[in-house]
Amino acid sequence: MKTFREAILLLPWAIGAASMALPGSSSQVTFTAPMSWDSPPNPDATHHLVFNTVSSLLQRWPNTIYRNGHTVTPATISAGTILYHGRRNAIVPTTPEWLAFDFEHSHMFCRSSCYVISLMATRDLRLVYFDGSNAAKMRGGPMDSQDILIWEYPHPERTSSERIRISELCAWGKPFSVDGFVRMEYHFEVMLCDFSAGTEVVTLSNLIPVDIGSRRRDAGSERSGYSDPPTRRPRLPPKRPDPPTGWKGSLPTLNFIEVLNAGSWHNQAPGETRVHIDYSGVVTFYNPSLTSLVEARRGQPRSHHRLANISKTDSELVRQELAEVFARQVKGPGGGIDWGSITHVIVKRYSERLELLQYLLEPATYTNVTEQAVAVRIQILTMLAPYITTEAVRNSSDTSWVGSIVHYCSTTQTSMIPGGTLTPQERLIRDAVEGTLHEICRRLTLMWVDAFDIEAATDRRKAEALGRWRVHVRELMEWLDWSVWNKCNPACGIDALCHVPTWPFVEGDHPDDMTPRCISRVRLGELALEQTLIYS
Known part of the structure; x- marks a missing residue:
């Protein structure tokens, strides 16, 4: 007789997701949602990219x-x-x-x-x-x-x-x-x-x-790869202006x-x-x-x-x-759905929890493998709890309830939105939301398969499960690639700003190094003035 874990891993649970046809021409590409709850996303699918775009607008x-x-x-x-x-x-x-x-x-x-x-x-x-x-x-x-x-x-x-x-x-x-x-x-x-x-x-x-100062402009920005060289010869800054009558002290x-x-x-x-x-x-x-x-x-x-x-x-x-x-002279004929808020809710719900999960799984966080496995199990259950019903658990011996977790976790945000009222652009966003949630829920459920009875497992099995969970969380966060995880850590002091070294105020020598770093307000002001003196 197969163990519970073996039976679930062999389960080809069909979640009944619809085909995700995308707007375009007669040559449009269609990516069909995975029919098995544990199927990974198509490598060319763009659900997470569309989701990121919508959740990041403005x-x-x-x-x-x-x-x-x-x-x-x-x-x-x-x-x-x-x-x-x-x-x-x-x-x-x-x-x-x-x-x-x-x-x-x-x-x-x-x-x-x-x-x-x-x-x-x-x-x-x-x-x-x-x-x-x-x-x-x-x-x-x-x-x-x-x-x-x-x-x-x-x-x-x-x-x-x-x-x-x-x-x-x-x-x-x-x-x-x-x-x-x-x-x-x-x-x-x-x-x-x-x-x-x-x-x-x-x-x-x-x-x-x-x-704006009297120092001469130089070609300082040309030493880095961030900006193109000036297209016109740098000019000397204008003469310092005279203060208005009655003004005292330095000019702003x-x-x-x-x-x-x-x-x-x-x-x-x-x-x-x-x-x-x-x-x-x-x-x-x-x-x-x-x-x-x-x-x-x-x-x-x-x-x-x-x-x-x-x-x-x-x-x-x-x-x-x-x-x-x-050409629509008024707001489009869509369903009036606030897709931005839906994506923000999803990012808020999972971003910090996935960060915490990643921290709990670090080898240095715990010295006791049992304590670590139990703590991770609690966190996984926290994220999946809204989708695990008592009725499903009562019938857990036939294993079908695990597939239902992924199904409800992936579709609760969108299942009641009438597809017929949506524009082609909104249908693309809806599919992106469901596709992104499916991968989050799929990964968490695969971890839950291990975690369900982990408390009674041997230390060796707990250690093996922790290793698998680290891979799941790392790959999921890399796939999601949410910008909220790209930050200055530790946070900057009051006299500094968290800065990404990009145009026009740069700091560093590599144009692809977008690592946020704390930079003093004085130094950042110097960089900004240098760039403006060159390009204005």
Whole structure:
């Protein structure tokens, strides 16, 4: 007679998951959900990538770590929202220009003379949002999705052509009544097409002039691989401005630390709350129907995913889908589901618990194998408890209850959402949620198979089980690749910021080293000023 553990491991439990057909053309790719509860995900499936994208929208931290954006979506800014524009003169722009969400971001564009315009949205502004660090003026992929929208293919040589870019984007958006575009660098920004449409000036303030220093610009940034060399000859900074009549003491300097600090307010969920995503129109390049990109991603870490190898056919598919989405003059006909909140709930539920599980499984955490196995069993049960019913346990001798754990764990968030009310874009998100949960639940249940009767097992079997569990947790966390696990540990002191060394404020010599590190506010300010003196 087989043991309970052997019987479960041989169980081909069918969870009855639906086929995950993805929107696209007649050549679309379909990945079918595993029919056996313990089947691993298809290597080319993108459930976890779509999930990560949706759960990270409008959050600065994940979009800094994974700077090559893969999603374009409709968004709005509500009437009554205040935005800021800093410049060197008192002229209200009559051509497309940039707006900041926080004063600190706009203030850095004042330079010597300083005028800051605050504007209020007089109606809901219709926007396009690009995820990733789509305002990073560097090669390697951050601007690829913008390029495909307006030029069909990525054009890395045009990274510094921002005036051309904003004009082309506004021309693309005009037939769809698009007011502007939201991107992110070290903070979020709005590329507004027409200051006279949908906004009204609240204040136009002549602020205290800003002293940006008198030191000469050098080519310091060229020593690293983060940024492209300047496309124009560095200029000497302007002469220090004269203080206004009645001013005493030093003039204010450009305080880049406060720009980064303001950006960090939106690091994690809920992110930049002044922008509202229309999830019924989320268009992602992680749609596996884009077969040229599926092939390009194989064997590549997520940080190296980009759109440079997109085929003409796939580029046309995405542009057509975007045109269809933005042709909807009102919010899409979807089910009104807040997919962002659903993904945030899942990340909150499992991220810290998986970290704790990983810690409990470390060999150095316990000296007693029994205590360790029991502690891990408790943690696994904590995560699976909502899906283990007394009726199922009562019938545990026939082993089918283990498959039901995976089924209910994977589908509880989405099972009652009517599929017929969803747009093709929402169906892709739904499948991504279920596919991501299936892998979490599958791994936890495989561990539960071992842990169910571990308390009565021999020390040798406990040690073997602990070894298997370490592998499961490590592989699961690597597959999920949630940005909440990429952090400064230990946390930074009050005089430092947790910083990812990327454009434009770098620290280090390797462009792919995205390890967060604590950096003093003074040092980070020096780096920021150095970069601005070179490129402004």
